[in-house]
Amino acid sequence: MRRPLVAGNWKMHGTRASVAELVAGLAGLELPESVEAAVIPSFLFTEYVVANLGKRFVVGAQDCAIQSAQGALTGEVASTQLSDVGCSLVLIGHSERRSIIGESDEILAQKFSAALDAGLVPVLCVGESLAQREAGKTLSVIDEQLGSMIAQVGIEAFARAVIAYEPVWAIGTGLTASPQQAQDVHAAIRSRLAGESAEIAQGIRILYGGSVKAANAAELFGMPDIDGGLVGGASLNADEFGAICRAAGS
Numbered sequence: 001m002r003r004p005l006v007a008g009n010w011k012m013h014g015t016r017a018s019v020a021e022l023v024a025g026l027a028g029l030e031l032p033e034s035v036e037a038a039v040i041p042s043f044l045f046t047e048y049v050v051a052n053l054g055k056r057f058v059v060g061a062q063d064c065a066i067q068s069a070q071g072a073l074t075g076e077v078a079s080t081q082l083s084d085v086g087c088s089l090v091l092i093g094h095s096e097r098r099s100i101i102g103e104s105d106e107i108l109a110q111k112f113s114a115a116l117d118a119g120l121v122p123v124l125c126v127g128e129s130l131a132q133r134e135a136g137k138t139l140s141v142i143d144e145q146l147g148s149m150i151a152q153v154g155i156e157a158f159a160r161a162v163i164a165y166e167p168v169w170a171i172g173t174g175l176t177a178s179p180q181q182a183q184d185v186h187a188a189i190r191s192r193l194a195g196e197s198a199e200i201a202q203g204i205r206i207l208y209g210g211s212v213k214a215a216n217a218a219e220l221f222g223m224p225d226i227d228g229g230l231v232g233g234a235s236l237n238a239d240e241f242g243a244i245c246r247a248a249g250s
């Protein structure tokens with residue numbers, strides 16, 4: 001049985017005041033034991049979030065450096081620094097980093113390995129753009145993103161990873177993939193992995209992301225290959241995020 005994971009990606013949001021308010025709201029939530037709940041704040045707030053929520057939530061980071069060790073790499077944060085402050089997972093290859101920052105598959109593979117070296121769980125994000133979906137290329141795009149990572153880090157590295165399928169056209173737009181559209185891609189991801197290792201394919205959690213909210217979460221999480229969600233906008237509201245976590249547990 002795969003334990004559902006619901007992770008809230010706060011992106012570049014938050015001031016000290018708004019984060020304090022959100023943390024207070026999250027601290028008061030009733031959460032199902034059966035669900036692993038994670039919050040992924042800006043680096044700035046990591047220590048504060050670990051100190052205040054670290055007992056009930058897994059705390060993650062939105063990115064890490066290409067090397068695990070500290071060193072001369074201005075502006076970056078090493079995966080070992082993240083584990084030192086209490087992070088246990090890290091997003092790798094969110095579409096905003098792939099497309100706006102321009103992170104290549106090679107860079108992402110280095111980050112994925114750096115995460116594992118520091119004992120962090122890498123959450124590899126994959127997903128197609130609207131143009132790619134309309135051109136019927138969804139599965140080939142996902143296959144390429146996944147295949148490139150497998151070729152670089154090896155399938156065994158996925159034993160400790162999570163995958164998040166996030167159609168780019170559904171992120172922050174209010175458009176959601178239908179449960180069946182998402183399930184089709186999740187099943188394709190699992191079968192791609194099964195071609196390399198049946199055991200890893202069976203055990204890995206594949207999250208859906210893209211305008212997940214309380215109103216659509218239960219239907220999405222009810223699909224057989226959807227093992228939880230990566231939630232952006234809706235994770236900035238404690239009650240909404242709590243309802244999404246409960247949907248994963250039902």
Ligand code: PGA
Pocket residue numbers: 009166170171172173174209210211212230231232233234
């Ligand atoms: P959204 O973002 O829930 O606001 O669509 C999801 C994500 O980018 O992880």
